[in-house]
Amino acid sequence: MSAQPARNSTREWQALDRAHVHPFTDHAQLHKVGPRVITKAEGTHLIDSEGVKLLDAFAGLWCVNVGYGRKSIAEVAYKQLLELPYYNTFFKTTHPPVAELSRILIDMTPKQFNHVFYGQSGSDANDTIVRMVRSYWNLKKQPKKKTIIARTNGYHGSTMVAASLGGMSYMHELADLPLPGFVHIRQPYWYGEGGDMTPDAFGKLCAQALEDKIQELGPENIAAFIGEPIQGAGGVIIPPQTYWPEIQKICKKHDILLIADEVICGFGRTGHWFASEYYGIEADFMTLAKGITSGYIPLSAIMVGDRVADVLGAMGDFAHGFTYSGHPVACAVAIENIRIMNDEKLVDRVKNETGPYLAKRMQEFLDHPLVGEVRNLGLMGAIELVKDKKTRKTFDPVGDTGTICRDHCFKLGLVMRATRDTMLISPPLTWTKADIDEWAGLTKQALDLTAKEVGKA
Numbered sequence: 001m002s003a004q005p006a007r008n009s010t011r012e013w014q015a016l017d018r019a020h021v022h023p024f025t026d027h028a029q030l031h032k033v034g035p036r037v038i039t040k041a042e043g044t045h046l047i048d049s050e051g052v053k054l055l056d057a058f059a060g061l062w063c064v065n066v067g068y069g070r071k072s073i074a075e076v077a078y079k080q081l082l083e084l085p086y087y088n089t090f091f092k093t094t095h096p097p098v099a100e101l102s103r104i105l106i107d108m109t110p111k112q113f114n115h116v117f118y119g120q121s122g123s124d125a126n127d128t129i130v131r132m133v134r135s136y137w138n139l140k141k142q143p144k145k146k147t148i149i150a151r152t153n154g155y156h157g158s159t160m161v162a163a164s165l166g167g168m169s170y171m172h173e174l175a176d177l178p179l180p181g182f183v184h185i186r187q188p189y190w191y192g193e194g195g196d197m198t199p200d201a202f203g204k205l206c207a208q209a210l211e212d213k214i215q216e217l218g219p220e221n222i223a224a225f226i227g228e229p230i231q232g233a234g235g236v237i238i239p240p241q242t243y244w245p246e247i248q249k250i251c252k253k254h255d256i257l258l259i260a261d262e263v264i265c266g267f268g269r270t271g272h273w274f275a276s277e278y279y280g281i282e283a284d285f286m287t288l289a290k291g292i293t294s295g296y297i298p299l300s301a302i303m304v305g306d307r308v309a310d311v312l313g314a315m316g317d318f319a320h321g322f323t324y325s326g327h328p329v330a331c332a333v334a335i336e337n338i339r340i341m342n343d344e345k346l347v348d349r350v351k352n353e354t355g356p357y358l359a360k361r362m363q364e365f366l367d368h369p370l371v372g373e374v375r376n377l378g379l380m381g382a383i384e385l386v387k388d389k390k391t392r393k394t395f396d397p398v399g400d401t402g403t404i405c406r407d408h409c410f411k412l413g414l415v416m417r418a419t420r421d422t423m424l425i426s427p428p429l430t431w432t433k434a435d436i437d438e439w440a441g442l443t444k445q446a447l448d449l450t451a452k453e454v455g456k457a
């Protein structure tokens, strides 16, 4: 059999996909309609196997920060593949790309981070952090400190440990999760759960849930708290400003490690290199993936704070690592990706130009009969679709309206993601005001068609 079978029809690819592939998919639905086959991408657009062009308002899966079709990234990968396609970083060896990327990451992340560990995905990075957290407390002679507190509706990945950290009940059901030692507190979702409270009061209430859980289980048993600065997959849930300072205080008070999962928020998505800077989070670990290579090749990195690194570093052999930890091609791609972001000042542009412009265009949707709330930070935003704007009453069942709207977007040539009945946007950071205008026009049409379909026009 040849390595690359020459197939060229949508139907053949769909049949192969149906028979053999597919993460995170409703299989019954997929079999009915067949997958869309994406064959190419350029700049801000995808092209499918029928030649249809789609505006990608989701940057792949929250990751293609520098946009598609970057020749310089392809060239760097090609050169690295010829020079040193693979070597490991085990047994006292290293190579230039991993050494250089480490220096860059340490220089660009908050000052407490002077050590990096590499993986392939956000999931294995979070798994690794849990191993480090447990090792840390064992070495500190506090072996009872094992429980990790996370949030309902948080997302941290799909391995057994990462899905246990996550607070998605439908993921827990799949495999009897969470594993022992992982507990969850409420999320700071003001629009959905804040009722008549002010956002600030609600933010404090949600942080108090951490204090309550610590008291319930005993501070001597709590190892760490993990959170995404802004929840991504859970629906772009932007916490009230009072939330993170309180969480930080509570972690300090009870000597609990703090993990900021920046897999989505990191690398400029919020208009800051890392959302931890924006919220003043002083984390002990930062999980990085996605935007670190703009998704061109898999890579994740864990930034390990000095407090933990000093203890782990003294233990001798930390018996943990992956074949592809610090893969030279992935590291070379990450270096080029970060160079592009710096040279094109993408983070400043999101903060000062496109983020505020997206906010302005999103505000216009507030007049729409379906739209209860819009929110964004930088180029990460959400539009809440509700049955009753006044009472924030949701549709019943929740989820159908979001799916209808997402399907209309697709038909109009726009890729958006729906979580429940919330439409999410997270485009490449290269988007211009003109791209935002194109998005706003298509979104308005999709919202109108959805309103008609659900009887709200």
Ligand code: PXG
Residues within 6 Å of the ligand: 024, 061, 120, 121, 122, 123, 124, 126, 155, 156, 157, 158, 228, 232, 233, 261, 262, 263, 264, 289, 290, 417
């Ligand atoms: N942490 C966060 C905050 C994430 O968003 C992961 C960890 C896991 O990364 P990997 O590379 O193992 O997938 C993620 C991933 C969605 C969706 O539907 C989001 C993610 C992955 C797949 C789908 O929004 N985020």
